[in-house]
Amino acid sequence: METETGRLRVAAIGDLHVKEDEGGAYKELFGEISRSADVLVLCGDLTDLGKPKEAELLADDLRACAIPIVGVLGNHDYECGNVEEVSAILKGAGVRLLEGQSVEIDGVGFVGVKGFSGGFGRRMLGAFGEPAIKQFVAEAMNEAMRLENAMRGVKSKRAVVVLHYAPIVETLEGEPLEIMPFLGSSRLAETIDRFKVSAVVHGHAHRGRYEGRTPGGQPVYNVARQIEKPTGKPYALIEV
């Protein structure tokens, strides 16, 4: 289903951080989103500690969602080492989890990876020195490469990039300066700017700000639940 203008209404939210004692917290919201959007995008940190019980509670709530759901996981979803089980539970509830893949919905390609830290621009962490640093940087580069491979596979003219970590610093404004390099990596933006996209959505930065642009001028939205958005709701509504 599309709007009269032929555009697709995308509702996007990240950082739900569903806890074990929070059953039903999002049922109403997902019902409301189903009435106001055509696709729901989830930007990671869907559970608080990556516990299967938390994923089951979210899965129950997601059954109230009547529109297609795509998403990526966040760092919190990895915390307990149960990422496979958490993924399976969410997939069972209809979430098309993107881990370096893309999916096409009504003519729009959704392409996603979690992303990783590493910092921004000229101050980005480089692969120099101890093996542990090189491993850390390699993880950031791997995520950017997975994104690039996935983006090459998108056939649609319109594409939405779904991330957990931030690709730019602009949507992190408001976060303490000291933690900015841990909140994302501009390797993601460099990759995105090799392609033309309609929108980039991310989460992870609960205290950042809603809107920014890649160095190539493509729109980026921080849709973490905690961020104030033009809708006045916990989710963003973007037409692509």
Ligand SMILES: [Fe+2]
């Ligand atoms: Fe988060």
Ligand SMILES: [Fe+2]
């Ligand atoms: Fe996060």
